Structure formats: structure tokens, C-alpha cells
Amino acid sequence: MTLKESDSELDRGDTAPDFELRGTDGEHYSPADFADNDALLIVFTCNHCPYAQAKFDHLNELSDAFDDAAVVGINPNANTEYPDDSYENMVELVADETIDYDAYLYDETQNVAREYGAVCTPDPFLFRRVDDEWVLAYHGRLDDALDPDSEPTEFYVEEAIESILAGEEIEHPDRPSRGCSIKWREE
Template identity: 60%
Template sequence: MVLKRSDSELSRGDDAPFFSLPGADGRTYSLDSFADAEALLVVFTCNHCPYAEAKREELNHLADSYDGLAVVGINPNDAEEYPDDSYEAMRERVEEGEVRFTAYLRDESQTVAREYGAVCTPDPFLFERTDEGFELVFHSRIDDAMSPDEEPTEYEMRTAVEAVLRDEEIPVEETPSQGCSIKWRDE
């Protein structure tokens, strides 16, 4: 396992890169699918990484708890090398209720992960809705537990989401997420 720290090319104020991806529920999703949301949390994640797995329940909590927030998991991993990250395995997680995100999407081509500059799982990007679409306001870890066996004491993404939904400044500093490297296909 290669541990990576998040380090995207996207900066605060940048527009969310476009995507159109299949969801584990059989629907296709794009940014327009979430136009009613006040905030959009795009998290590059997967099924097999222990770091991503350790954040799944918190992402479910965020999706369940905030009406104005859409939580979108995007799995870009090479499913040929990592079958646990296949579209079928994603569907099973959703059908069994283990993943309750607003949408859990498959980035088979890995194009979307590259456009966002995602490097690890989980790699979260919080966007605020604007008149033109979604603008990046926070690219940071989900909470302060930096390894799968730690218990979080600070839920930083919750704090950021609440500030965005109240149209206030985000009161926490950005700290890079860390996790397993994205499993890029050999080109």
C-alpha cells in the first residue's frame, strides 16, 4: 500500500470540473444532477482502501444529515487489478445500504480523477453552488483521524459543510487528506 497525501491542482475559487459518470444505482450523473444542492462534496474513494473505508460512515452521516448537501463518491481505481473496486462491487455496497451517499459513481477512464487532481482515497473536495455552477471552497481531510485505527476528535468536514450551508466563512484550516494512492491503470 502506497500512502499518499492529497495535493490537487485545483484551488479555492476554481469551478468544479465537469463529469458525466455512471452511478452504482444505474443512473448517469453530471454536475447538473446536483443543481438543487447548496453544497457538493466530491470524494474520490473506493471499496478496498482501509483509509477510504474508515471514512465511509462519516460520509454516510454527512449525506444523511444535511439537506442542502450532495455527497458524491467517485471510484477511479483500476478494477482489473482491484476487483473489489469494480462497478458490480460498488452496486452491491449501495444495494446493501453500506454506501448511502447521494451518488456513488464509477470513473472507469480515470479522466475525472485526473481533472480534479485527485491522488488518494479518500480525497474530498467541497464546492459551493454559484450562479454558474459549483466553486471549490474547501479541499481538506474529512476529520482528524489520519489512520484507519484512530478515532476522530474533530469533524472538520462537518464544520466546513455547516459554514457553507449558513453562507459563512469556513472556520477550519485545510489539512491534506491521506490514504491509499489511486490505482491508476497502466497506460
């Protein structure tokens, strides 16, 4: 397992790169599909990484807790050398409710992860709705638990969502997320 820390291609205020990806329900989704929300949390994640698995419950809770915020997981590990991250296994994790986000999408080409500059799983990007666009408000770790066995005491993304929904600026800085490296295919 190669441990990585995120380092964004996007800065606060940048517009979310557009995409259209297949979800575990067979439908295709883009950021515009979540326009009824005030906040959009896109998390590059996967099925097998212990760092990503450690955040499944927290992301499910965020999805349940905020009616005006959408939580979208994107799996960029479309690499045959990592069969645990297959689309079929994504579908199973949603079917058994291990993952219960607003959508879990498959980045089969890995182009979306590249456009966002995602490097690890999990790698969260939080956007706010501004003039019919998604604008980056926070990029960084979900909480202060830096390894899979730690219990978090500070919840950065949750506080950031609360700030967005209250119409306030996010006070805390972006903090690099930490997790397994994205499993890039050989080009």
C-alpha cells in the same frame, strides 16, 4: 498499500471540472444534477482501501445530516488488478447500504480523478453553489483521524458544510487528506 497525501490541482474559488459518470443505479450523473443543493461534497474513494472504508459511516452520516448538501463518492480505481474495486462490487456496497451517499459513481476512464488532481482514497473536494456553478470551498481531509483505527475529534468537512449553508466563509485551512494511492492503470 501505498500511502499518499492529497495535493490539489484546484484552488479555492476554482470551478468544479464537469463530468458525466455512471452511478451504481445505472444512471449517469454530472455536478449539475446536484444543483438543488447549496453544497456538493465529491469524495474520490473506493471499495477496498482501509482508509476509505473507515470513512463510509461518516460520509453516510453527512449525507443524512444535511438536506442542502449532496455527498457523491467517485471510485477511480478502474484497474483490473484491483477486482475489489469493480463496478459490480460498488453496486453490492450500495445495495447492502454499506455506502448510502447521494450517489456512488464509477470513473472508468480515470479522467475525472486526473482533472481534479485526486491522488488518494479518500480525497474530498467540497464545493459551494455560486451563480449556477460549483466553486471549490475546501479540499482536504474529512476529519482529524489520520489512520483507519483512530477516532476523530474534529470534523473539518462537517464544519465546512455548516459554514457554506450559513453563508459564511470556511475559516480553517485545507489539510491534505491521507489514504491509499489511486490505482492508476498503465497507459
